[in-house]
Amino acid sequence: MADRHELEIVIDKDGEVSIKVEGVNGSRCVQLTKDIEEELGIVVEREKTSEYYKDDLSRTNQIDGFSRGGE
Structure with missing residues (x-):
């Protein structure tokens, strides 16, 4: 089953736009x-949520455990 990604885009009465990403x-x-950001300005x-930091930690662990040329 594919991961579910969700974007919530809100435009307030002053024209300010906010985008919230979930599931990534x-x-x-x-x-x-x-x-989207490039088109809007x-x-x-x-604001980074806790989800933002989850994958970064996994990549760090993978890099730390990487074997370099028989070392």
């Missing part, structure tokens, strides 16, 4: 919203 670990959330603020 690590920095992939930034990649998912990149095209300048990103003023980015």
Whole structure:
């Protein structure tokens, strides 16, 4: 079964746009919203949730455990 990814896009009465990403670990959330952000304008603020840091920790563990050329 494929992972479920969800984007919530809210435009308030002043035209401010916020995008919330759910179901995505690590920095992939930034990649998912990149095209939308570029079309809308300048990103003023980015708030990272605990999901953002989950995949980054896994990658660190994989790199630390990587065997280099028979060492």
